[in-house]
Amino acid sequence: MLKTRILTALVLLPLMLAALFVFPSPLWAAFSWLIVGVALWEFSRMAGLAGPMQWGYLAVSSAIAGLAWLQGWTLPLVAQLGVLAFWLVLAPLWLARRWRLTHQPAAMVLGWAMLFPCWFAFIELRPTPADGYALLAIMGLVWVADVAAYFSGRTFGKRKLAPAISPGKSWAGVYGALVAVVAYVVxxxxxGWINVSLPLWGLVPLALAMTMVSVEGDLLESWFKRAAGVKDSSALLPGHGGVYDRIDSLIAVLAVTNALMALSRTFI
Structure with missing residues (x-):
């Protein structure tokens, strides 16, 4: 399994880097929506959508994304506050209560609430290919945390993080991720990939907080899969499962990062 994961990653990473640093803005927006749209399809399957309702939902979602790009829409301030409220308040409550996706209209709204902010973040954090390093630094934080959690959890993991949601995750994995992220931020x-007006002593706590948001995004998708009775969001990526399986943490971190940056531009 590990060998398959590595081989798939060796194919996907160059593709992602090429898109990040070469694609012009319109093509990058389309490429980003391809990623997010597939994840939305996988989410809709776990939410129990099927047939005309599912494909209608995906068609409407893609039409909204296309219109948003053509009109140059960005998320308003109130929506960014909603993003923070979702990931910092509602998502932890969701995990604590372990709610199930039983109401399809509510599930469709939830899919939009999670994935549209992620897509807007992909676009707004990388307006041109020259800005690729800033977005890569944020994505790299998630990747480093994920890899460190995997290996430290396998090596030292005894005390489970959330056994009712994801039995394979441990507190040792979280601690390993936090340590690795500190080294990564330094x-x-x-x-010079991070262009923010924060000293290192202020940036490190922020990165650690984002690591916990990353864990939260991972756990939330794990709960969706557990509630739906599936192991992976799909089988599109050998060794990795589905696209949503690969970007579950990114969905949370990119949305929260973009919201915080939008708020900082408004109030600072």
């Missing part, structure tokens, strides 16, 4: 700061 590195990318030295490389």
């Amino acid at each position: 590195l990318v700061t030295q490389l």
Whole structure:
């Protein structure tokens, strides 16, 4: 399984880097929607949508994305506040209460609430190919946390993080992710990939908080899969499951990062 995961990653990573640093803005927006749209399809399957309702939902979602791009829409401030409220309040409550996706209209709204902010973040955090390093630094944080959690959890994991949601995750994985992220932030700061007006002593706590948001995004998708009785969101990516399985943490981190940056531009 690990070998398959690595081989798939070796194919996907160059594709992602090429898109990030080469694609012009319209093509990047389309490429980003392809990623997010497939994840939305996988989410809709776990939510029990099927047939005309599912494809109508995906068609309407794609039409909204296309119109948003053509009109140059961005998320208003109130929507960004809603993003923070969702990921910092509602999502932890969802995990604590372990609600199920039993009401399809509500599930469709939930899909939009999670995935549209992620798509807007892909676009707004990378307006041109020259801005690719800033977005790569954010995505890299999630990837580093994910890899560190995987190996530290396998090596030292005994105390389970959330056994009723994801039995394979442990607190050792979380601690390993936090340690790795600190080292990663120091590195990318030295490389100049992060262009924010925060000293390192302020940036590190923010990165650690984002690591916990990353864990939260991972756990939320794990609960959706557990409630739906499936192991993976799909089988599109050998060794990895589905696209949603690969970007579950990114969905949360990119949305929260973009919301915080929007608020900082407004109030600072």
